[in-house]
Amino acid sequence: MKYGSLILEKKEYVYLKRILNISGYAENHETQKCLARLLEELRTAQIVDDDEMPYDIIRFNSKVTITFDNGIKETVQVVIPTDRDINTKKISVLTPMGSALIGYSEDDIILWNFPNGIQKIHISKVEQEGSYNGIDITI
Known part of the structure; x- marks a missing residue:
């Protein structure tokens, strides 16, 4: 892990915990x-202000290109649950x-236990498409 732990922006962290x-x-x-694993990882996450967020961190609205162990590449956008849309590859953080x-x-490189078993994925690219900073994120 490049930064030693997860890094989350304060407002996004509060929303995610909620x-x-x-x-x-x-x-x-x-x-x-x-x-449950994500909740566990949040216990040691670095929580920072928006202006301190490294540009290459995956946050709400980030477009992420990942490569699976089998060589398959996929680009998805991580969004809040209400913005999910599988047709446009917008996946909920949940x-x-x-x-x-x-x-x-x-x-x-992440080893994660997905419903179909443990998979190793490499995060090859992170692009910021805007954030929810300053927007009241409510459930």
């Missing part, structure tokens, strides 16, 4: 396990993939 603490949010057990990516940085 939605993760809603009991029974995930529909299935495997997704719940992914969200999905297994979204929870695996948030707070990591470009060039990080």
Whole structure:
């Protein structure tokens, strides 16, 4: 991990903690396990102001290109749950993939237990498409 731990912007961190603490949010057990791991990682995350956020950190609205161990490349955008749209590859932070990516940085390699088993993914590119800074993110 490039920065030693997850890095999250303060408002995004508060929002994420709030939605993760809603009991029974995930529909299935495997997704719940992914969200529990994210909650555990948040305990040691670096929480910073927006102007201190490194540009290559995955946050809400980031477009992320990932490469799987089998060579398949995929570009997704990590968004808040209400903005998810599988047709435009906007994935909710509450999905297994979204929870695996948030707070990591470009060039990080993640081993994550997805519903179909443990996978190794390389974050090859992070692009910022704007943030939710200054916007009241409510559930």
